[in-house]
Amino acid sequence: MRILVVHCRYQRRGGEDVAVDREMDALERHGATVLRHIADNAAIEGAGSLRTAARAIWSTDAYRDVQRAIAVHRPDVVHVHNTFAYLSPSVLAAAHATGTPVVQTLHNYRLACPGGLLTRNGAACEDCVGRQAKWPALVHGCYRDSKSATAVVMAMLAFHEARGTWNRDVDLFLAPSPAARDVLLRVGLPASRTMVKPNFVPDPGAGAASWGGPRSGAVAVARLDKEKGLRFLVDLWRGVDMDLTIIGDGPLRQVLEESDNPRIRFAGARTSDEVSNALASAELLLVPSLFQETFALVAVEAQAHGVPVMASDLGACRDWITPGWDGFLVPPGDAEAWRAALTRWRALSRDERAAMGGRARAAYDAVHRPERVVQYQISLYEGLLTGRRAHEIGQA
Structure with a gap:
């Protein structure tokens, strides 16, 4: 199986980057061919604020780059992780337009909370969960303690919700825990296409x-x-x-x-x-x-x-x-x-x-043993491909 992994690394390496790297390596050990399309948010340093904001909402460059990668590598599945901010959700649309099944792991709560963490002032907060207009986040400047930066995240979310990106361009969502899935369903993600796929942790012995x-x-x-x-x-x-x-x-x-x-x-x-x-x-x-x-x-x-x-x-x-x-x-x-x-x-x-x-x-x-999680992940990919083939036969 050929898997194109699309991910944008964070400026400060954290748990998401660790989980993605471990997952790619484990898939390769399991016999899959992993094709890496990795960007880095360090690239936005020094870029103008307007250009960065526009790119976070829709990156034409990232759209074209992903389509080129798919044309060259011809993956069976495109698995997208973080798209914010350098890639943008345009990569989901790019992959979907090629007809390749698209999987996205949602490692944080950004679809529900512009700050991504469901927290404000050091305490749990769900004021924006389920809201179409996430005004509380803007009032409090929840992303990086900045109202202007929060406005960019809100614009990204509003644009892609209006466009239908997540409902139309993603075949399967993966949440790392049942708790995360519960929150994401409250955002409106389809329950039938939102599964729990936990991260794994290497066995220390x-x-x-x-x-x-x-x-x-x-x-x-x-x-x-x-x-x-x-x-x-x-x-x-x-x-x-x-x-x-x-x-x-x-x-x-x-x-x-x-x-x-x-x-x-x-x-x-x-x-x-x-x-x-x-x-x-x-x-x-x-x-x-x-x-x-x-x-x-x-x-x-x-x-x-x-x-x-x-x-x-x-x-x-x-x-x-x-x-x-x-x-x-x-x-x-x-x-x-x-x-x-x-x-x-x-x-x-x-x-x-x-x-x-x-x-x-x-x-x-x-x-959480690696072999258990990776086998389950491969089965999810195979289920997508089986369903796609059955649909194509039915349309013939």
Whole structure:
């Protein structure tokens, strides 16, 4: 099977870029031919604001480039990931016009929320979900704290909704979690063509998931910004008799480090191997997000390492964590509830913690192993192609 993957990388590499790269590599290992059409939002740096805005709404260059790639490579399926801002949804129209089946993975909530995260001022927000005119986002400047930038996103959404791009040009939508799918259906995507296809996480191996060696303390792995809830976590940790390692970098790092709590160690940005080693030696992962994660990558990575997860009771974490069995779900931003959950955790014996870690690993095995996810993805592609062939026979 030949798959043309279309993706626009972010200026700051994050979970979406990681998921796309892992997926392409895994598809190739599974025997598929992956043809990469990758753009980078770094290309818009230095471009004029009007030109950038126009390109985000409809890029004639990207339209032509995708059509040329399809003509040269003749893929069976075109799989589109992020199109904002350098590519634009014009690439969906370009692929559809060739008659090639089009799949799009919606890694964030941009169709429902111009900011893409369903958050405002560090708290969950759904004011724009289901609204045709997403005026609350403009009033608050939800995209990059800028009303003008938010207006560009709104114009892009309004143009393509009026054009019917998503209903007409995409054969199958993929959401990374049931929670994400639920939100996207409220935008008006067709339920029959919107499926859950979770991301996968590489298996670190039985040794990394074992509790046979030393484990201690808690770890948090996140970009240090207000939506991830790290300021809340640092404030919460005053008086907590447990070591906490915070891995990650971001705009709040200096402010957070001023907490001067001897129980907290700031490790900064780390490689994926270093994160894996940290998880393999931790007892508990903390995910105090103040917004709805579409997938919660680090939570699944922790489960792969046999680490129970204590997370905000929001978004995809609800889909992957069974409270009291393999982790904890706690109301976001509720300090009293988080302290109570930490007290319950500390009351567990090591054997009880290890048993919970084993159940977390079993949850990973059941859903997020690479071979399981990739086989399912290939079956979705094959289903599209089978349906297309049946339709063509019926039209003959």
